[in-house]
Amino acid sequence: MFGFTDGAIIHDSDSAQDNRLTVRRLTAQGRHLRVLVADDDFDFRETLVAVLKRFGLRVTVVGDGNELIEALSATSNERAPDLVITDNHMPGCTGLGALQIMQNAGLRTPTIVMTGFKDAATQVAAKSLGAVAVLHKPFDIIELKATIHAALV
Known part of the structure; x- marks a missing residue:
């Protein structure tokens, strides 16, 4: 097990070398891919960030949906993240609320939503x-890596 908090567990079932090789194939024009992570659970967020950095990604972190919207609003198109990974249930703006704002603003950044609830409506x-x-x-980690790969190719 890589880390856990509030029932959210990330299993370390893949080698760091395999993770890096996958990311190298995704790296565009020799630069590291940028990921913006939004999650209000500090421990889970820090564990996720550590895993993403092992993948060779550059990670920016915010603690809630409002900070996510602020970070995206303050970013020009050439400095925009390549991927957003956001929790859904956060104080302020939810992950779905952030997606709605992104859609209304015409932001096309690939976004992965994380949730601890398995409801079809979400x-x-x-x-x-x-x-x-x-x-x-x-x-x-295998599911996370596959999801990121699918989002970026």
Whole structure:
């Protein structure tokens, strides 16, 4: 097990070397891919960030949906993240609320929504708002890596 918090577990079932090789194939024009992570659970967020950095990604972190919207609003198109990974249930603006704002603003950044709840309504709403995937906590590194790969290719 790589880390856990509030029932959300990330299993370390893949080698760091394999993770790096996958990311190298995704790296565009020799630069590291940029990921913006939004989650209000500090421990889970820090564990996720550590895993993403092992993948060779550059990670920016915010603690809630309002900070996510602020970070995206303050970013020019050439400095925009390549991927957003957001929790759905956060104080302020939810992940789905952030997706709605992104959609209204014409932001086309691939977004993965994480949730600890397995309800079909969240899945359908996230997809209708443009999410490329919904990850149900707990998830493992293999699932995370495959989801990121699918979002970026």
